[in-house]
Amino acid sequence: MTATTTDSTDNQHGAADGHAPRHPALAALTVGAIGVVFGDIGTSPLYAFREALSQSAADGIDPSEILGVLSLALWTLFLVVTVKYVIFLMRADNQGEGGVLALAALARRSLGIRSRLALILGAAGASLFYGDAIITPALSVLSAMEGLRTIPAAASIFDEGLIRLCTIVILIGLFLIQSRGTAQVSKLFGPICILWFFVIGGLGIWHIADEPSIARVIWPGYGISFLATHGVTGLFVLGAVFLTVTGAEALTADMGHFGRLPIRIGWFSLVLPALMLNYLGQGAFALSALERAAASGQTFTNQDWFFLMAPESFRPALIVLAGMATVIAAQAVITGAFSLTQQAIQLGFLPRLRVRQTSADFQGQIYLPAINWLLLFGVLVLVIQFKTSSAMAAAYGIAVTGTMVVTTCLAYLVVRHRWGWGRPLALAAILPFLALDLIFFGANILRVIEGGWVPLLVGAAVGLIIYTWVRGRGIVSAFEKRQAIPLADLAAALAKRPPERVPGTAVFLTANPASAPGALLHNLKHNKVLHAQNLIMTIRTADRPVVQPEYRAHVERLDDNFATVVLTYGFMETPDVPRDLPRDLGVEQRQMGLDPMKTSFFIGRNTLKPEAEKGMPLWQDRLFMFLQRNASDPTDFLRIPPGKVLELGEQVTV
Known part of the structure; x- marks a missing residue:
């Protein structure tokens, strides 16, 4: 039980770290990945082409604009998702885990003492993700419900208000079931999404047959020509075109659950072909509608092309299927928010x-009540405030592009410092991706007034909370260090003049095992007793997702009275101190067994006092105190039975 956590755990993650799983497992993982990873990007055809085309519709739409928008959409899919994420970034994993915080942890490990940049980037990426997490459920479900207006018999019944009401009911139901877990219903995600991709691909093929020449938009010249001739309008279109790749971050964020091979198989074999066929079909359908309008002398208007592609008799079934697909996409984002929050904690x-x-x-199936209800509140505010998916679409791109810029910057740190690439090679690999991300980010920034301020506001609020929490903890930690007494000195003093002893084991939790915990000092000062056995315990988080059980505990014996125990957990794990507490502590040739029934846990809990002249500004002091008061009880977080905990502390000025 004296093993330390080392990088040898990096290669013990099975299929997730790139090793190919067996064929039956590979098939199951691929189906699961299609149901979870691609839910968000798979529902983008509901609104992406329509919104991109509407940006150039101010002075009418001509065939070259349809072809240009479609070409930009296809090449965005190819460059951003296929080349950047599937081919390149999925190689930059942290023991099989991906996502912005996993990359930040990997970059911090590579940079060592210079890790502040990775810390800041990780916090920024996490902050922007929450903006994405409230927009995705609202936008996806609302756009599916808007399909009801494309049914002539229902158009007069389902007005804008009723559609919003249906959306709100579905979203409330979705968030209410989170506490029950989604293990059972998630088994349907894969089959439903596979059916979804076959249906949207089939609809695309059906309309491509009406206008086979639409395939020429695969040539990038159409998109380049559109941007060259449309000036600022082209940038607005580019910002809307980015809606085709919302959800691309999930490809790396969910690597730990499925592995990179199943995700790549799902993308190339089903998802990418289905998306390309559907966008081509929407473009062909729009061209046909434009030709019919011109022939009849009518005005051509931008419409809900996705649902109108389907025959009227099939449209109700398509709306139901779209509703299920968007709920799955929303569920994936909610689960991602839970997972990201656990990592951030x-x-x-x-x-x-x-x-x-x-x-x-499944250890990854978790529920965080506070995050669940905050997300629901944000989602409902968006639906009520923006009213339509078109109004909400303007807010979507900024959160996603901002996260992508952060991810690319972190990828450079990993490539340069973890993989050991030279600076010229690392820049040559990363700069094209960063330039692409910045172009899209700049295009979306133009839509701040239309709604892009929402994810920026959410990101800024979360960023402020992260900054306040990290800085406040730093102040408290500095105070504790100033008051600290080296544990070795205290142990030597107590050996010479031992206090009264009481039977049993005392476990003192502290952040620094080299110093005597404040709770221990208070216990000696006020109770004037020392337990027969005393463990100074520290909980640490490794910069890897999972730490194997054999590497969990590191024990060092100081003398007959004291031992230090360090329990190390991965950032995807939930601590469980009673379970992982070592039962035997070696002392020379004898073993001292720990009896859980005779073990007490001592936790230091300081009382915070705000002061304007010291530490943080007064308003930030109060925010930090609010976060501290509302934090989960450490006994609950560490799975310690409440009846075995004593809390001791003092007043700290922040």
């Missing part, structure tokens, strides 16, 4: 929050 970005396991079989 473990990495010290956020205060402890209550985390509940909703599945006995």
